[in-house]
Every structure is written in structure tokens, then in C-alpha cells.
Amino acid sequence: xxxxxxxxxxxxxxxxxxxxxxxxxxxxxxxxxxxxxxxxxxxxxxxxxxxxxxxxxxxxxxxxxxxxxxxxxxxxxxxxxxxxxxxxxxxxxxxxxxxxxxxxxxxxxxxxxxxxxxxxxxxxxxxxxxxxxxxxxxxxxxxxxxxxxxxxxxxxxxxxxxxxxxxxxxxxxxxxxxxxxxxxxxxxxxxxxxxxxxxxxxxxxxxxxxxxxxxxxx
Amino acid sequence: xxxxxxxxxxxxxxxxxxxxxxxxxxxxxxxxxxxxxxxxxxxxxxxxxxxxxxxxxxxxxxxxxxxxxxxxxxxxxxxxxxxxxxxxxxxxxxxxxxxxxxxxxxxxxxxxxxxxxxxxxxxxxxxxxxxxxxxxxxxxxxxxxxxxxxxxxxxxxxxxxxxxxxxxxxxxxxxxxxxxxxxxxxxxxxxxxxxxxxxxxxxxxxxxxxxxxxxxxx
Numbered sequence: 179x180x181x182x183x184x185x186x187x188x189x190x191x192x193x194x195x196x197x198x199x200x201x202x203x204x205x206x207x208x209x210x211x212x213x214x215x216x217x218x219x220x221x222x223x224x225x226x227x228x229x230x231x232x233x234x235x236x237x238x239x240x241x242x243x244x245x246x247x248x249x250x251x252x253x254x255x256x257x258x259x260x261x262x263x264x265x266x267x268x269x270x271x272x273x274x275x276x277x278x279x280x281x282x283x284x285x286x287x288x289x290x291x292x293x294x295x296x297x298x299x300x301x302x303x304x305x306x307x308x309x310x311x312x313x314x315x316x317x318x319x320x321x322x323x324x325x326x327x328x329x330x331x332x333x334x335x336x337x338x339x340x341x342x343x344x345x346x347x348x349x350x351x352x353x354x355x356x357x358x359x360x361x362x363x364x365x366x367x368x369x370x371x372x373x374x375x376x377x378x379x380x381x382x383x384x385x386x387x388x389x390x391x392x393x394x395x396x
Numbered sequence: 397x398x399x400x401x402x403x404x405x406x407x408x409x410x411x412x413x414x415x416x417x418x419x420x421x422x423x424x425x426x427x428x429x430x431x432x433x434x435x436x437x438x439x440x441x442x443x444x445x446x447x448x449x450x451x452x453x454x455x456x457x458x459x460x461x462x463x464x465x466x467x468x469x470x471x472x473x474x475x476x477x478x479x480x481x482x483x484x485x486x487x488x489x490x491x492x493x494x495x496x497x498x499x500x501x502x503x504x505x506x507x508x509x510x511x512x513x514x515x516x517x518x519x520x521x522x523x524x525x526x527x528x529x530x531x532x533x534x535x536x537x538x539x540x541x542x543x544x545x546x547x548x549x550x551x552x553x554x555x556x557x558x559x560x561x562x563x564x565x566x567x568x569x570x571x572x573x574x575x576x577x578x579x580x581x582x583x584x585x586x587x588x589x590x591x592x593x594x595x596x597x598x599x600x601x602x603x604x605x606x607x608x609x610x611x612x613x614x
Contacts, residue, residue: 230544231501244490248500255493272462275473282466283449285500290508297530304526312520326448 184209186238188228190216191393194348195249195289196235197386201344202253204382206260250285253341254278266341273336280334280342283323284349291316292349296356317353318363325367332376339377347377351387402427404456406446408434409611412566413467413507414453415604419562420471422600424478468503471559472496484559491554498545498552498560502567505541509534510567514574535571536581543585550594557595565595569605 185203187210189196196212203210219225221232229236229247236247242259246252257267268274295313298306324334324346333339354361364371377383403421407414407430414430421428437443439450447454447465454465460477464470475485486492513531516524542552542564551557572579582589595601 226544231505231541242489244493246490246493246497248497248504250500250504251493251497254496271460272464275462275464275469278472279464279466279469282468282500282503286466286468286503286507287449289504290512294512298527302526302530306524306527308520308522309516309524309527323449326444 182209183240184211186210186240187212188215188220188225188234188236190214190220190234191390193234194292194352195233197348197390198249198345199235199237199252199256201347201383201386202256202266202341204386205266205341205344205380206256208256208260248285250281250345253281253345257341261341266339266344268336268338268340270336276335277340277342280327281345284342284345287323288317288320288346288349291320292353295353299357317360321364321367321370324373325370328369328373331369333373339380343373343377344383347374347383347387350374351378400427401458402429404428404458405430406433406438406443406452406454408432408438408452409608411452412510412570413451415566415608416467416563417453417455417470417474419565419601419604420474420484420559422604423484423559423562423598424474426474426478466503468499468563471499471563475559479559484557484562486554486556486558488554494553495558495560499563501541502560502563506535506538506564506567509538510571513571517575535578539582539585539588542591543588546587546591549587551591557598561591561595562601565592565601565605568592569596 185208187196187199187203189200189212191214200210200212215225215234220229220234225236226232228238228245231247233247235249235252236245237252238245239259244255246255261267268277291313295310295317298309298313302309327334331337333343335342350364354364364374378387403426405414405417405421405428407418409432418428418430433443433452438447438452443454444450446456446463449465451465453467453470454463455470456463457477462473464473479485486495509531513528513535516527516531520527545552549555551561553560568582572582582592596605
């Protein structure tokens with residue numbers, strides 16, 4: 179896709195969500211350039227004129243003119259626009275909607291619960307054990323749901339790795355890095371654990387995780 | 397659409413997410429029948445064979461054979477399949493993706509923060525003021541983001557009410573019902589407040605909110 183102009187990705191080294199987008203771009207071989215933000219600049223102009231929610235990622239695609247935020251929407255835009263060969267997506271029914279279902283579970287279930295766990299563990303000014311316990315239970319519950327969905331399957335939908343599978347990786351690797359006992363806990367969910375290893379062995383994913391690590395990110 | 401067989405919607409009277417789906421079905425005039433669950437039955441068989449996440453809503457559409465969960469995915473499936481006239485959706489670019497962006501903001505931003513506020517206010521076994529305060533701040537932040545996005549606009553995308561606008565209603569009405577001072581707080585966000593009134597005046601929405609209220613739901 180060398181005729182494409184690079185997609186501009188506003189991102190943050192420590193943020194799990196922009197790296198989800200990087201993985202999709204790498205899988206699809208779409209050129210991109212990153213503009214790294216830090217937590218203070220994303221809450222002020224000029225960034226909030228691009229993304230009034232003050233979060234990363236946001237993309238600007240010079241090939242189509244769109245500015246878009248929310249990693250879930252960006253991922254669907256990228257596969258709709260650039261995955262013409264359906265390498266990591268489906269245009270068949272019902273697979274197309276089942277992939278969407280799991281993407282939504284990632285952005286509305288996994289991301290928020292994992293995020294609250296990290297917040298109460300590391301950023302909340304007060305140590306609230308009952309809140310930490312709540313979110314530990316919920317993160318394990320998310321794993322158990324995925325474990326059940328993966329019973330007898332290599333991937334979540336239609337026997338093929340899709341953007342939905344890939345979307346779950348970064349929150350899991352961040353959780354394992356910042357909470358060392360977390361990695362051990364995933365092993366009781368054997369389908370889930372095997373699936374993560376399978377995903378992380380993909381060249382585009384391994385390359386992204388490696389680059390993320392060299393930036394001091396989890 | 398009288399030739400359609402009714403879509404089966406597994407729902408719960410108190411849950412904000414199933415009612416989002418009802419609003420979309422009402423807007424599109426798609427027939428449906430509801431199977432009401434309660435919090436205990438959704439965590440066990442036979443329901444978890446339909447939806448391993450143990451939440452509502454789930455739909456089964458006998459017209460296409462699909463079973464689908466996650467309200468965000470269900471809503472996009474319904475508009476793709478049944479909104480051929482694009483009454484509450486777009487097939488134009490970039491509106492199509494901007495509507496998706498706001499839907500994802502609802503499911504990953506508004507829903508989880510409002511949900512955690514309700515949880516710490518009413519269900520958490522310990523009274524944790526700092527957690528309640530965190531989620532009150534975050535819910536107000538979500539309102540402020542939408543308020544900014546609505547500056548000079550009647551609706552979030554393309555001058556037309558879409559499924560994305562509609563998706564924000566039920567969490568807001570639940571929050572206002574269970575936290576009385578909440579309704580007052582929304583008034584400082586004047587664009588946001590006016591938009592909510594505009595949405596709630598739509599016949600399909602007003603009808604749904606009224607029926608919800610008669611069931612003792614917020």
C-alpha cells in the first residue's frame with residue numbers, strides 16, 4: 179500500500195488503546211506516523227479540538243480526510259477501508275457482527291474494568307482495598323468469559339484471527355506488567371492463555387509489543 | 397415491516413442497555429418480543445449459553461438466524477439490517493464513522509462511568525466516598541464532552557438524530573432518577589440539556605420511557 183499517505187496517529191506510549199490501533203495498522207501494512215502526546219497535552223488545545231474527549235488515540239487519514247477518535251471506531255474504520263482482502267475481518271454473515279460483538283465487549287467490558295483496576299491500584303489518592311478487590315474480580319470474570327467463548331476454538335470468530343481478537347491484547351499485557359501476579363492468574367483460564375500466546379506470536383503483534391517495550395511502556 | 401417475524405429481545409426492566417435497543421426497534425418500526433430476565437437468571441444456564449457474558453441485552457433474530465449480544469453491536473446490526481431508508485443512521489462518509497465514534501464513546505465512556513457511580517452509590521458493600529466522588533466527576537466530564545460536541549448543533553452527527561444520539565438517553569435518565577441532584581447538574585451543560593429534551597420528545601423515545609416507567613423501572 180505504498181501509494182497511501184501515512185495515517186497520522188496521536189498516541190501515548192503508556193496507553194493501551196493507541197497500541198491496539200498500531201497493531202491493526204501493522205497487520206494491514208498501512209503506513210502511519212505517530213505523534214506522541216502526554217497526559218497534560220491531551221486535556222488542552224490544540225488536541226481537544228481534534229478530540230474533545232481528551233484521550234488517545236485519534237487518527238487523521240489524509241487519504242480520506244477523516245479525523246476520528248475512539249479506538250473501537252478507528253479499528254472498524256481501518257478494516258472497512260484498508261482490509262479489502264479480509265485478512266483480519268469478515269464481510270460474511272453472521273461473522274461480521276460477531277466480530278463487532280467482541281470488539282464492543284473489549285471496549286465496554288475489558289478496557290473499563292482493567293482500567294479501573296489500574297486506577298485504584300496506582301493512581302487513586304486513597305488505598306481502597308474493596309474497590310481493588312471489585313476490579314480484580316471483574317478482570318478475572320472477563321478472562322473467564324473469553325475462556326468460555328474460546329472453548330474448542332483457536333479464535334473468537336469464524337476460525338480466523340480478527341481485529342476483535344487483537345483488540346484484547348494490550349490491556350492484558352499492561353495488566354500483567356503492572357500487576358506481576360496477574361500473569362499467573364491467567365493460566366487457570368487455559369483456552370484464554372493459549373489464545374493470548376497464539377496472538378502474541380503473530381509477527382505484527384510481536385513487533386508492536388517489542389517496540390512498545392523499548393519505549394519503556396508496559 | 398409487518399412481514400418480519402418479531403426479534404426476540406432478552407432484557408431486564410431496570411437495565412439501561414436493553415432499553416437502548418428497544419428505542420432503536422421502536423424508531424425503526426421493527427417488531428419485537430421481550431423476554432424479561434432477572435439478575436440471577438442471566439448468570440446461569442440456559443441464558444449463558446446465549447450470552448456467556450451473563451448480561452442483557454441479547455437478541456435472536458428469526459429473520460436472519462443471528463444471536464447477538466452487546467447493545468452496541470446489536471444497535472449497529474439493527475440499523476445495518478433494518479434502517480434501509482437511513483432514518484437514524486448514515487451511509488455517507490464521514491458521517492457513518494462519526495456516528496460509530498459516538499456510539500463507542502457511549503458504550504466505553506458514558507456507560508461504564510455511570511455504571512460505576514451507581515454501583516458505588518447503591519451496591520458496593522462499603523461506603524467509599526472517594527470512589528463516589530471519582531465517578532461523579534467522570535459522569536460530569538462525559539456530559540461536558542458531549543456539551544462541547546453539541547456546540548451549535550442539534551445532534552451529534554450530520555444534523556440528524558442517529559442511533560448514536562439515542563444510545564446516550566437511558567443511562568442519563570437512570571442517573572437522574574436514582575440521584576435526584578443529578579438532573580439539576582445537567583442544566584449547567586446547556587447544549588447537552590437541550591439535546592436531551594429534544595431526544596426525549598421523539599415519539600419512539602417518549603413511548604419507550606413511558607413504558608419503562610410503568611414497569612417501575614428508572
